[in-house]
Ligand SMILES: [Zn+2]
């Protein structure tokens with residue numbers, strides 16, 4: 001028996017497949033809705049419970065929005081966003097500034113890093129123009 005890959009249930013695999021299919025991040029609600037239309041329908045609480053398991057296993061990353069919503073994506077996707085505090089528009093950042101940072105050895109020896117988050121907040125071009133006007 002191999003221990004290199006965590007064992008995941010059929011439902012967790014369905015959620016992971018759904019996240020891999022989508023180029024963007026998905027909320028629990030969105031996952032629930034897209035699975036609902038398919039043969040793999042499951043309850044919303046089941047969706048959230050299984051997402052939690054996937055995050056703990058280091059297969060899925062989660063990102064908390066200021067609105068309280070949580071977005072999920074496969075863990076290997078290292079994507080960061082610029083979010084406008086005025087209109088809520090988000091843009092993807094090119095590249096990952098965190099890659100250039102060195103995690104202190106003290107941390108990496110005692111803590112198994114699964115993923116990181118980094119977000120920029122500000123005003124988009126349109127909003128900064130209308131504020132100045
Ligand atoms: Zn804006």
Ligand SMILES: [Zn+2]
Pocket residue numbers: 078079080096097098099116118
């Ligand atoms: Zn990153």
